[in-house]
Structures are given as structure tokens and as C-alpha cells.
Amino acid sequence: MNEHGSQPEPGDDEVIDRLRSALDEVHSADASAPMPVSASGRSTSNGRWFAIAAAVALVAVGVAAIAVNRGRPAPGSTDSLTATTTIEPPTTVPTVEEIDPNWFELKLADFTAGPLRTEACCPPMPAPGPATVMAWGDVNGLDHGALLLTATPKLDGGEPQLDWKWLMMPDDRANTLISEVVPGSGLPYVLPSQSMQLIGNGLEGIGNLRSQTWTNGTGTVDITVGDYRGQLAVLSGTTEPMIIAGRIAWRVRRDGVDTVVWQTPDGRWATVFISDALASREDEILAAIGPVDVGPDLTMPSTSITTPSTDPASSTVVLRGAASVIDSGKGPMLANVLRSSLPPQGGDIPIDGFDWSMVDDEQTVGGVTWTERWYTFTGTWDGTTFHLLEPPIAYVPVKGGPAPDYTPTPNCTEADLMPLLDSLQAAIQSPALHISTSAGIQAGGRCDADVTAWFDSDALRAALAPFGDQVRVTYLFEPLHR
Amino acid sequence: MQAVTLVLQATTMASPSAISFDEFFRTYRAPAVRWATALVGSHAVGEEIAQDALAAVGNKLAKVDDPAAYLRRTVVNRAASWHRSNARSMRRERRAVAGEPSVYTQPTNEMLDALQVLPYQQRAAVTLRYWADWTDEQIAAALDCAPATVRVLLHRGIAALKKEIDR
Numbered sequence: 280m281n282e283h284g285s286q287p288e289p290g291d292d293e294v295i296d297r298l299r300s301a302l303d304e305v306h307s308a309d310a311s312a313p314m315p316v317s318a319s320g321r322s323t324s325n326g327r328w329f330a331i332a333a334a335v336a337l338v339a340v341g342v343a344a345i346a347v348n349r350g351r352p353a354p355g356s357t358d359s360l361t362a363t364t365t366i367e368p369p370t371t372v373p374t375v376e377e378i379d380p381n382w383f384e385l386k387l388a389d390f391t392a393g394p395l396r397t398e399a400c401c402p403p404m405p406a407p408g409p410a411t412v413m414a415w416g417d418v419n420g421l422d423h424g425a426l427l428l429t430a431t432p433k434l435d436g437g438e439p440q441l442d443w444k445w446l447m448m449p450d451d452r453a454n455t456l457i458s459e460v461v462p463g464s465g466l467p468y469v470l471p472s473q474s475m476q477l478i479g480n481g482l483e484g485i486g487n488l489r490s491q492t493w494t495n496g497t498g499t500v501d502i503t504v505g506d507y508r509g510q511l512a513v514l515s516g517t518t519e520p521m522i523i524a525g526r527i528a529w530r531v532r533r534d535g536v537d538t539v540v541w542q543t544p545d546g547r548w549a550t551v552f553i554s555d556a557l558a559s560r561e562d563e564i565l566a567a568i569g570p571v572d573v574g575p576d577l578t579m580p581s582t583s584i585t586t587p588s589t590d591p592a593s594s595t596v597v598l599r600g601a602a603s604v605i606d607s608g609k610g611p612m613l614a615n616v617l618r619s620s621l622p623p624q625g626g627d628i629p630i631d632g633f634d635w636s637m638v639d640d641e642q643t644v645g646g647v648t649w650t651e652r653w654y655t656f657t658g659t660w661d662g663t664t665f666h667l668l669e670p671p672i673a674y675v676p677v678k679g680g681p682a683p684d685y686t687p688t689p690n691c692t693e694a695d696l697m698p699l700l701d702s703l704q705a706a707i708q709s710p711a712l713h714i715s716t717s718a719g720i721q722a723g724g725r726c727d728a729d730v731t732a733w734f735d736s737d738a739l740r741a742a743l744a745p746f747g748d749q750v751r752v753t754y755l756f757e758p759l760h761r
Numbered sequence: 762m763q764a765v766t767l768v769l770q771a772t773t774m775a776s777p778s779a780i781s782f783d784e785f786f787r788t789y790r791a792p793a794v795r796w797a798t799a800l801v802g803s804h805a806v807g808e809e810i811a812q813d814a815l816a817a818v819g820n821k822l823a824k825v826d827d828p829a830a831y832l833r834r835t836v837v838n839r840a841a842s843w844h845r846s847n848a849r850s851m852r853r854e855r856r857a858v859a860g861e862p863s864v865y866t867q868p869t870n871e872m873l874d875a876l877q878v879l880p881y882q883q884r885a886a887v888t889l890r891y892w893a894d895w896t897d898e899q900i901a902a903a904l905d906c907a908p909a910t911v912r913v914l915l916h917r918g919i920a921a922l923k924k925e926i927d928r
Contacts, residue, residue, distance in 0.1 A: 290923065291919050291923075294919055294922050294923050294926070295891045295919070297871075297872045297926070298872055298876075298887065298888070298891055298892060298922065299891060299892050300872070301871075301872035301873050301876075302798070302799050302802075302888060302892045303892075305798055305802060305803065305804055305873065601787070642805075651805065651808045651809075652808070653790070715782065729781070731781070731782060731783060753781050753783050755783060
């Protein structure tokens with residue numbers, strides 16, 4: 280490089296490369312980077328959940344293997360490779376279910392459970408073999424978008440036919456993501472996008488699967504849990520978020536069948552199909568589906584399910600947003616921006632269900648523990664406490680759209696502003712209701728104010744109602760609707 | 762909102778005119794951490810500087826024409842302050858432990874060590890240009906100098922790094 284230009288000289292490139300590598304290393308814990316994705320597509324922040332799930336799954340698989348082998352023909356018989364094995368329904372709760380948080384049951388007295396069926400992966404298939412199905416979800420949650428791929432092999436061995444489907448994202452974003460997908464060396468295809476992570480990879484309609492049917496003489500309820508085999512493909516534009524068995528799920532009604540899909544704690548996929556004959560009891564049935572009783576040490580979130588309420592402060596509305604966490608001795612609390620003293624200060628909303636093993640950048644100084652980064656939290660708010668439904672994931676900033684336009688209202692003066700702010704401050708006193716307030720005079724003389732709030736709530740709406748459209752509100756946590 | 766003639770803030774957390782604080786924070790937090798990390802060579806310190814800079818600029822969103830440029834300059838200035846403070850702190854620590862056996866060592870990186878010896882403006886120029894991908898004009902605005910000066914800083918910075926790692 281000469282002294283008057285930016286063009287590198289011979290030898291500069293090596294120095295620049297080493298500089299970049301060194302700083303990449305320093306920056307490797309960048310808050311904007313998505314969490315490393317394991318083969319099952321889950322982030323490392325889920326480690327504790329997976330440790331429990333993995334331990335449970337290992338025991339469950341072991342016990343299940345014994346149970347399955349008891350019901351199977353002897354090795355060497357012609358039926359020993361049969362992919363589907365039937366286990367008669369037990370008269371008492373089987374051991375395998377006592378310890379499995381990844382299996383679900385319908386807890387309604389008038390329904391009778393059918394046999395528990397297991398399908399092992401993968402039976403021989405005629406050429407050209409099954410299609411590969413893959414799914415990527417937005418790192419901020421499935422409601423921010425999912426991309427589904429079906430790669431159908433061809434008989435002549437040529438390039439597979441790729442069919443795409445996307446959920447909850449605009450067409451232009453989907454097309455951009457599709458253009459980024461490349462064949463992988465380990466995985467069939469790779470989407471090298473920081474905004475998306477792999478959530479499913481398998482063979483279409485094939486894979487380990489457990490299923491059970493409940494009947495009551497009127498209709499049937501089918502529950503399945505298994506490897507990813509394209510379960511998300513059932514979702515469509517009318518998909519609604521909901522909670523089932525304490526987890527976020529996606530519900531769609533199609534062809535008279537009410538279908539719900541969700542991911543189990545161990546990263547597999549669960550579905551519920553409710554036949555049309557039971558349409559009048561759908562909500563009751565979904566509310567009665569929960570994990571089997573797993574004992575006090577492995578209890579999953581309580582069995583509850585509700586469709587999103589219209590009451591914004593209802594504890595049944597699933598909310599998602601980004602924040603830091605800080606514990607200054609009063610338990611972990613959500614914080615917007617921590618004041619940069621050492622230790623930092625802040626924290627507005629108590630958070631239930633959180634522990635520090637869910638994050639990986641916590642620091643402790645002087646008895647105060649906090650996260651440096653923001654994480655995306657999903658849960659419910661009961662007006663006092665935020666109840667976590669899923670382990671938090673590292674927050675990835677998403678660029679917002681343009682600021683909204685407002686019609687100026689003339690005749691606001693500087694003297695009008697302070698009373699406006701004072702009134703706002705008096706109206707909103709709880710830190711749980713809002714974060715910041717500011718006011719200004721816009722072009723044309725409009726006098727207005729901005730309020731940044733944690734959540735929408737009846738209490739906040741009531742506090743702001745007297746100000747009418749003078750006040751704009753931005754919520755950090757928003758309902759999981761789209 | 763097209764123009765704001767007056768903004769009074771009721772709290773230290775301001776909300777915005779053309780861009781909301783939340784939107785600003787979400788958009789610029791990761792880049793700010795990246796810039797600050799490049800300037801100080803520590804992700805943890807970079808996070809702290811970025812957080813402070815974002816809060817400082819966020820309070821003035823309604824008053825500045827180009828929040829991104831203002832943020833760049835704030836990060837660079839705060840990183841410079843940290844270097845000054847850190848240099849004093851390191852000198853104090855060196856005096857305090859002179860002659861004492863070291864009880865703590867951490868892995869070192871030759872390039873990061875080399876960066877430490879560069880004057881701050883050279884360090885800022887090379888890291889922001891070659892790692893954060895700022896333009897010469899953006900660096901010049903943040904360092905309050907002419908783009909031609911940035912090119913001189915880059916030349917001298919790279920030459921100094923070469924010399925340092927060849928030792």
C-alpha cells in the first residue's frame with residue numbers, strides 16, 4: 280500500500296488476512312451470531328433441556344427396545360424386518376411412559392386409547408427411493424418464517440427435483456433464501472443464512488415414529504411423535520399459534536381435520552389429528568393433551584392449552600421479545616438496557632422458569648448476575664411475572680420497516696410539552712408497564728409523545744387512553760400472531 | 762415525523778423521530794459491538810462500549826440527521842477513551858506487580874499483540890477498514906480527519922503490523 284492510496288501492496292494481504300482472523304477469533308462470541316446448530320437443529324442454549332431429554336430418551340429407548348423385542352417374532356423369522364410393530368395397550372401405565380416427557384396422551388375419560396404403534400426407520404424402498412425433506416426455521420421462532428424443501432430423487436440418477444414451500448414469510452424473502460441454499464457435504468442441503476436454522480431433516484413419510492389413536496365412538500384423535508418426515512408440510516396460510524402440553528404449537532384446519540404440529544423437548548416432531556366428527560370438542564380435546572406423568576424431577580410445563588386470547592394481558596397469550604436478564608438478589612428479571620455501572624443495574628419484569636444454564640454469557644460481579652447479550656424470550660405474562668415457555672435463544676437483530684407517518688396537528692408549543700410528559704409519567708408509574716417516554720413537537724406543530732412498553736395490556740391502554748392519538752406506543756414483546 | 766424542533770425526554774431512554782430507539786438498538790447493536798470489539802480487542806469490553814454508545818446515541822435520535830454516522834463516531838471516541846484509561850490502568854498494574862511472579866497468563870495472539878502497539882488512530886483505521894469494512898470516508902468522519910489522512914494511517918498501520926509480527 281502506498282501512503283496516498285488504499286490499494287494494498289504485496290505482502291499486505293497476508294497481514295490483513297491475519298488481522299481479520301485474529302479479530303474474528305475475538306469476536307467469535309458476537310451477539311448477532313446465531314447459536315451453533317447441532318445435528319438436530321437445536322441451539323446450544325438448550326443444553327440443559329436436551330441433557331434431560333437425552334437422558335430420558337436413552338432410558339425410554341432402552342425400555343422401549345425391550346418392550347418391542349418382546350412383541351416381535353424371533354430373529355431370523357420372515358417378519359423380523361417388519362417396519363411396523365404393534366404393542367397391545369397396557370392395563371396399567373407402562374414404564375416407558377412414566378419417564379418419557381416426549382410422549383403425549385389424551386386425558387379425557389370418555390376416550391379409549393388404542394394400541395401404541397412404533398415404526399422403525401427405514402423400510403426398503405423401491406428406486407429411486409424416498410424424497411428428502413428438510414425444514415429451516417427463523418432463529419427468532421417459527422412464527423417469523425419457515426422454509427420447507429422436498430427433494431425428490433429421479434430414476435435416472437439425475438439431480439433431484441426440488442419443491443419449496445414457505446410459511447409465515449413474504450415471497451421475496453423466501454425466494455432470496457431459496458437462492459442461498461446449496462448442496463451440503465454432510466447434510467443434503469445447507470442454507471447458510473444467519474437468520475435461519477435447520478429444524479428438520481429426514482425422509483418424506485419415513486422415520487422412527489410412535490403413534491396412538493384415541494376413540495370415543497364418535498370420532499378419533501391421533502397423536503404421533505417421531506423423526507422429521509415432513510410434518511410441517513401440513514401447515515398452511517391459516518396457521519394459528521397455540522400452546523399444547525406447555526409448548527408452542529401450530530394449528531391448522533384443513534379438509535375437516537384439525538391438525539396441530541409442535542416440536543418435542545428432544546427435537547422430534549409431534550402431531551395431533553382430530554377428526555371432523557369431533558369438531559365441536561376440538562378445544563376441549565387439545566386442552567386435555569399433555570405429556571405423560573413423569574414424576575416430580577422431570578415434570579414438564581403444566582398441561583394447558585388455549586387459543587390466543589383477545590385480552591392482551593391474559594396469561595394465555597404467548598408473547599415473544601428480546602431482553603437481557605439480570606439478578607440483583609431479587610431473582611432473575613428481564614431488562615431492556617442495563618445501566619453501565621459495575622455491576623450493572625436494571626431489571627423490570629420478574630421471569631419464572633429461567634435459570635442461568637439457559638444462557639452462556641452470564642457474568643457475576645458483587646452478587647449481581649447478568650447477561651451481556653440480548654436473548655429472545657417466549658412465554659406468557661400474568662401482569663406481574665413473565666413465565667418462560669421455551670429456553671431463550673440468542674437474539675438476532677431484525678431491521679424494522681420505515682417509521683410510520685403521522686398527520687401534523689398544529690398549535691403545539693413548547694409550553695404544552697412538559698405538562699404532557701408530566702401527565703404521562705403520572706399515568707404510567709409501574710416499570711412493568713413501560714420503559715421510556717419522550718415527547719416532541721413535529722413539523723407542523725403537532726405535539727405528541729412516544730412510549731416504549733414491555734407488553735400491551737389493559738392497564739397500559741387505560742393509562743394512555745386520555746391522551747388519545749397524541750401517544751404512540753412501541754412494544755418490546757408482541758403476541759405470537761402473524 | 763419529518764423535523765423535530767424540540768424534544769424533551771422524561772427518562773434517559775428516549776424514543777425517536779424517524780427511527781425508534783428499539784428499532785435503532787436492534788439494527789445497530791450487533792455492528793456496534795463488532796466495531797468496538799475491533800477497536801479494543803476484547804469482545805466483553807466491546808459489548809460494554811457498544812451498549813454505552815447505543816444508549817448515548819439513542820437519547821439523541823430525534824436530534825441527529827445520521828444516527829449511524831453519529832454512532833460510529835461515538836464508538837470510536839469511547840474506544841479511544843477506554844484505551845487511554847486502560848493504558849493508565851495497565852501502567853498502575855505494572856507498577857503494582859513489578860518483581861512479582863505472574864500467577865495468571867492467558868493465551869496470546871501475535872496479531873492482537875501487534876495491534877496493541879499501534880497508535881490508536883492507526884489501529885482504528887486498519888481494524889475498521891479491513892475488518893469492519895468501513896469506507897475511508899466513514900473512518901475519516903469518525904476520526905475527524907480527512908480521507909487522505911485515513912489512507913496514510915492505513916499505510917503506516919499495516920507497515921507497523923508487518924514490522925511487529927516480523928520481529
